[in-house]
Amino acid sequence: MNAETPVLEVQDVYKSFGPSHAVQGVSFTVRAGETLALIGPNGAGKSTMFGLAAGEHRADKGTISYQGHNATRWPASRRCRNGLSRTFQVASFFGTRTVRENLLLAVESARGHPFAFWDTFSSGHQKATRVDEMLVRLSLHDYSALRADRLAQGDRKRLEFAMALVQQPKLLLLDEPTAGMSLEDIQQTIDMLRSVKEANPQLAIVLTAHDMEVIFSVSDRVLLMGQGKLLLEGTPAEVEAAPLTKELYLGVSAS
Amino acid sequence: MTTQLEQRGQNLATGKTTSAKARWRIPATLEVAAVWIVVGVIGPGLFTGSTLFLATTALIFVLFAMSTNVLLGWTGITSFGQAAFFGAGAYTVGLLAPIALPPLIQLFVGAAVGAILAMIFSLVANRVTGVEFAMLTLVFGESISLLLYRIPALGGESGLPGIPRGAIFGTSLFSDKTFWWYAIAITGVLAIVIRRLRGSTFGASLTAVRDNPLRASALGINVKLSRIVAFTVAGLLAGVAGALYAQLQGIASPDIMSWTVSGEVIIMCLIGGMHTYWGPAIGAVIFTVANWALSNSTSSPELYFGLGLLVIVLVLPEGLLGLVPMISKRMTRRQKVLS
Amino acid sequence: MFGQIFAALVSGIATGMPLFIVASGLTLIYGVMRVLNFAHGAFFMIGAFLFYNVLGGVTGSISLLIVGLLIAALSVGAIGAVSEVAVFRRLYARDHTTTLLASYALLLTLDGLVQQIWGVSPRSQTQLPAFAGSFQILGVRVATYDVVLIGVGAVLAIGLTLLLQRTSFGQTTRAVAHDQTMARALGLHARGVQLAVFALGAALAGLAGGLISPLLSIDPSLAPTFVVQSFAIVIVGGLGSMGGALIAALLIGLLDSFAVTFFPGFAGFSLYIAVTLVLLLRPQGIFGAAFASREA
Numbered sequence: 001m002n003a004e005t006p007v008l009e010v011q012d013v014y015k016s017f018g019p020s021h022a023v024q025g026v027s028f029t030v031r032a033g034e035t036l037a038l039i040g041p042n043g044a045g046k047s048t049m050f051g052l053a054a055g056e057h058r059a060d061k062g063t064i065s066y067q068g069h070n071a072t073r074w075p076a077s078r079r080c081r082n083g084l085s086r087t088f089q090v091a092s093f094f095g096t097r098t099v100r101e102n103l104l105l106a107v108e109s110a111r112g113h114p115f116a117f118w119d120t121f122s123s124g125h126q127k128a129t130r131v132d133e134m135l136v137r138l139s140l141h142d143y144s145a146l147r148a149d150r151l152a153q154g155d156r157k158r159l160e161f162a163m164a165l166v167q168q169p170k171l172l173l174l175d176e177p178t179a180g181m182s183l184e185d186i187q188q189t190i191d192m193l194r195s196v197k198e199a200n201p202q203l204a205i206v207l208t209a210h211d212m213e214v215i216f217s218v219s220d221r222v223l224l225m226g227q228g229k230l231l232l233e234g235t236p237a238e239v240e241a242a243p244l245t246k247e248l249y250l251g252v253s254a255s
Numbered sequence: 256m257t258t259q260l261e262q263r264g265q266n267l268a269t270g271k272t273t274s275a276k277a278r279w280r281i282p283a284t285l286e287v288a289a290v291w292i293v294v295g296v297i298g299p300g301l302f303t304g305s306t307l308f309l310a311t312t313a314l315i316f317v318l319f320a321m322s323t324n325v326l327l328g329w330t331g332i333t334s335f336g337q338a339a340f341f342g343a344g345a346y347t348v349g350l351l352a353p354i355a356l357p358p359l360i361q362l363f364v365g366a367a368v369g370a371i372l373a374m375i376f377s378l379v380a381n382r383v384t385g386v387e388f389a390m391l392t393l394v395f396g397e398s399i400s401l402l403l404y405r406i407p408a409l410g411g412e413s414g415l416p417g418i419p420r421g422a423i424f425g426t427s428l429f430s431d432k433t434f435w436w437y438a439i440a441i442t443g444v445l446a447i448v449i450r451r452l453r454g455s456t457f458g459a460s461l462t463a464v465r466d467n468p469l470r471a472s473a474l475g476i477n478v479k480l481s482r483i484v485a486f487t488v489a490g491l492l493a494g495v496a497g498a499l500y501a502q503l504q505g506i507a508s509p510d511i512m513s514w515t516v517s518g519e520v521i522i523m524c525l526i527g528g529m530h531t532y533w534g535p536a537i538g539a540v541i542f543t544v545a546n547w548a549l550s551n552s553t554s555s556p557e558l559y560f561g562l563g564l565l566v567i568v569l570v571l572p573e574g575l576l577g578l579v580p581m582i583s584k585r586m587t588r589r590q591k592v593l594s
Numbered sequence: 595m596f597g598q599i600f601a602a603l604v605s606g607i608a609t610g611m612p613l614f615i616v617a618s619g620l621t622l623i624y625g626v627m628r629v630l631n632f633a634h635g636a637f638f639m640i641g642a643f644l645f646y647n648v649l650g651g652v653t654g655s656i657s658l659l660i661v662g663l664l665i666a667a668l669s670v671g672a673i674g675a676v677s678e679v680a681v682f683r684r685l686y687a688r689d690h691t692t693t694l695l696a697s698y699a700l701l702l703t704l705d706g707l708v709q710q711i712w713g714v715s716p717r718s719q720t721q722l723p724a725f726a727g728s729f730q731i732l733g734v735r736v737a738t739y740d741v742v743l744i745g746v747g748a749v750l751a752i753g754l755t756l757l758l759q760r761t762s763f764g765q766t767t768r769a770v771a772h773d774q775t776m777a778r779a780l781g782l783h784a785r786g787v788q789l790a791v792f793a794l795g796a797a798l799a800g801l802a803g804g805l806i807s808p809l810l811s812i813d814p815s816l817a818p819t820f821v822v823q824s825f826a827i828v829i830v831g832g833l834g835s836m837g838g839a840l841i842a843a844l845l846i847g848l849l850d851s852f853a854v855t856f857f858p859g860f861a862g863f864s865l866y867i868a869v870t871l872v873l874l875l876r877p878q879g880i881f882g883a884a885f886a887s888r889e890a
Contacts, residue, residue: 558706564699
């Protein structure tokens with residue numbers, strides 16, 4: 001792979017669920033170090049597009065390349081082992097395990113050989129430093145021995161974020177990273193995203209969001225989707241200024 | 256806001272105590288070894304003759320239940336076909352009987368046959384999951400057992416009798432007491448292995464697949480492959496248990512292949528509690544003893560097992576061992592009230 | 595040659611139809627409630643025993659036959675309704691595996707009860723004299739009762755399809771099968787539908803037990819045997835698909851009778867061969883979930 005190869009390249013991708021055509025012929029690329037925001041009203045197809053990129057859904061048509069490899073038919077797990085980590089809209093983790101074990105599981109699974117039959121999972125040592133560093137970095141270290149389902153809402157999102165980051169991904173997919181957050185938490189998340197970008201200048205990020213503030217403060221490029229199609233692509237300022245955006249979003253807020 | 260802080264503070268406290276506890280815990284595998292040694296030593300003192308035979312049977316079913324629980328409890332796979340792999344182990348020993356291989360080698364071959372059969376089945380059947388997979392395991396198991404009746408070389412209805420127990424390191428396993436020691440050694444080693452597997456990264460990824468396959472996959476775990484490997488491991492261990500059973504009984508009979516046996520081993524896991532290490536073992540002991548006692552006193556033990564299982568499923572989904580944390584929680588609450 | 599093929603065809607349909615009659619209730623319940631009911635085999639067995647008890651082993655007249663069948667179907671339907679309220683209703687919110695295990699527990703319980711009540715010795719039920727004989731079509735000897743069973747199976751298949759597709763009960767049922775929460779939000783009485791469907795499915799098993807009892811040795815081993823057979827039909831047809839169950843049952847019946855005629859070594863294996871083929875080629879079954887939506 002040379003430096004020019006996009007981290008993620010989506011070419012003319014289609015996906016239908018029965019009669020509903022969720023994504024129809026979408027193409028875009030994401031390069032290393034770039035942050036891309038997928039926006040659009042409800043039902044625009046951005047969640048499906050996100051799922052296609054993450055490997056949760058499989059495209060009916062078109063290709064999804066990942067670092068130059070055709071990953072269209074790769075399951076989510078293979079994408080992850082090749083450097084794609086994601087978060088979920090509703091923070092998803094293993095509730096009966098401790099915070100620390102969740103991170104250990106993330107590290108171990110991404111290494112690509114999960115059939116370590118003989119190690120002791122919760123007290124492995126080589127990977128421990130990475131996990132502990134991450135716990136400190138996202139200020140989760142106080143809760144490291146706590147069962148993850150006892151975490152407060154904001155901490156849950158941070159745990160998921162930590163699980164993704166500790167895998168040292170090349171591409172990070174964030175599904176509505178600020179959904180359901182208070183203004184204060186949103187600001188914290190924005191700061192966190194900025195510091196992550198600073199620390200990993202090569203990391204590519206794709207996120208979906210409703211919140212314009214998040215989009216404008218972290219993304220380099222914005223894709224506006226509507227009815228399964230890509231309507232507009234540009235810098236945050238360009239997309240914000242476009243009449244189409246206002247129309248779509250005002251339409252949503254009016255309903 | 257204050258309540259949330261308080262909550263956090265409490266969480267913090269509990270978090271600290273658990274980590275402190277973890278530091279002082281003896282290794283889990285030593286715990287298992289200790290239990291097996293104790294049971295092994297007191298077994299022949301407590302039981303003789305037919306009760307020792309029953310105890311050995313229970314021991315073998317402990318292994319069988321633990322193997323099934325790799326699927327049921329760890330990976331969240333319900334299989335009504337485990338008797339096929341148990342039976343495969345038993346019939347392997349039956350077929351090997353004329354060659355007079357050492358008993359340990361017989362176990363190895365039984366394990367291999369169980370594992371290979373399980374792997375082939377799960378490779379083919381892994382496109383469906385959940386209830387549909389459970390049904391496929393049931394029908395698959397029944398097909399295998401029908402084959403036994405049909406293929407004359409496998410003995411038909413009468414099975415393969417006349418399996419010698421053989422000798423190990425020059426000691427004949429003929430007496431029930433020496434066989435008890437042999438069974439204790441084999442099941443003990445495997446129980447330690449199972450304990451180790453449960454605490455390994457492999458075990459962790461299986462429970463991840465059980466709890467949330469979508470999340471597990473997004474985290475890099477190959478869900479299908481994990482299920483196949485779990486199925487193979489369970490088939491391997493069931494094969495060993497079946498081989499041991501054939502050596503104990505001296506016969507490989509087709510009725511151990513029936514899907515009702517697969518059902519029984521599921522009941523064992525559920526009685527004890529499938530989400531704990533000791534649950535299936537305790538369940539297997541209770542079931543074997545209860546089955547023995549009931550078949551001596553009633554014509555239809557099914558009735559009691561059915562009712563028991565209904566109670567477990569409806570009100571005690573974590574099994575008898577699930578009662579332990581419930582009771583201890585209630586006790587500490589009472590203590591708090593008193594102080 | 596033609597005679598042989600025709601004979602195999604008739605006997606295949608005659609073998610398959612009872613399998614469909616047994617499996618229809620199972621697939622109905624699964625299609626609507628996603629409950630794979632192990633106890634179906636026990637329902638079937640109780641139907642056979644009740645039919646035997648009512649008629650005392652001798653089927654005297656056609657009206658007695660009908661009374662016996664009605665009693666078997668209604669009683670087993672009532673048992674089904676009771677088990678829905680006592681057991682399954684509490685478990686719809688839990689995962690499907692839990693329900694599966696609960697139904698297994700119910701199977702064991704009912705099997706044990708049957709052993710307590712009727713004992714383990716096998717019984718037999720005679721044919722109605724009018725149905726006991728056989729007649730000749732196109733040079734092939736056909737048992738009269740086979741024709742009766744084919745007729746009943748066809749009536750059931752058509753009746754159930756009409757019930758589910760054409761009546762308002764069917765519409766409500768399909769709505770509940772599709773999305774319980776949504777159906778409830780629309781004001782449909784989901785609980786009532788679930789109870790009715792469960793009772794109907796059980797009644798079909800009871801009816802099947804009565805109908806098929808003259809062909810069987812009536813004993814407690816019926817339950818586990820028929821569980822496996824109807825599960826196999828439902829796998830091949832596709833879980834929850836009524837048409838799939840019918841076609842699967844006929845297919846397996848035909849496969850078996852052709853095997854008996856042309857490859858005697860394979861006789862009795864058709865069920866398993868069909869299941870293996872479906873497993874390899876189309877694990878969701880021939881008509882995977884036709885009227886109930888499948889979870890994504």
